[in-house]
Amino acid sequence: MTAPDADSRLAALNAAYMATRYVVPALGLTLRVGQHSPELDAVLRQHDAHGWMFISACNPYSRAVLCQHENLARHQNLLDALNTAGLVFFEGFGEGDDGQWPAEPSALVLAVDAPAAAAWGQRFEQNAVLSGTLGGAAGLLWCLPADA
Numbered sequence: 001m002t003a004p005d006a007d008s009r010l011a012a013l014n015a016a017y018m019a020t021r022y023v024v025p026a027l028g029l030t031l032r033v034g035q036h037s038p039e040l041d042a043v044l045r046q047h048d049a050h051g052w053m054f055i056s057a058c059n060p061y062s063r064a065v066l067c068q069h070e071n072l073a074r075h076q077n078l079l080d081a082l083n084t085a086g087l088v089f090f091e092g093f094g095e096g097d098d099g100q101w102p103a104e105p106s107a108l109v110l111a112v113d114a115p116a117a118a119a120w121g122q123r124f125e126q127n128a129v130l131s132g133t134l135g136g137a138a139g140l141l142w143c144l145p146a147d148a
Contacts, residue, residue, distance in 0.1 A: 013062060013127055016096065017140050022054045022130050024092035024108045031130060036137045044134045047088055049110040053117035053131045056094055056106040060125035064101070075105040078124055082109060118143045
């Protein structure tokens with residue numbers, strides 16, 4: 001991939017992430033890149049957590065090549081790994097505003113700092129995860145491999 005192609009793909013990905021709502025039904029939360037959530041802050045305080053991430057294991061590197069069954073298996077692998085790590089999480093989904101990309105099963109994970117969030121994103125072959133800290137706005141944390 002040439003640098004201009006990589007730059008245009010990154011710009012398109014960024015626009016797609018910006019035009020997505022990240023929903024956690026059990027908590028009544030909807031998160032967006034660049035926005036602060038007082039409701040999420042309350043959840044973080046309740047669990048004595050400072051950082052968080054919102055992650056999906058579906059559609060590796062934003063390529064819609066897997067069927068629903070494969071994506072659900074990847075999601076279960078993510079949930080199993082989060083359980084094994086002893087992390088507190090709540091299931092949710094990411095859904096684009098335009099409805100062109102299918103909603104992806106995801107998880108809001110508490111007590112995760114940015115380096116750990118990036119590692120989780122890389123482990124599950126994601127371009128980026130949503131991440132943040134208590135009192136801060138949700139941010140896009142890129143997890144692309146060095147050769148991307």
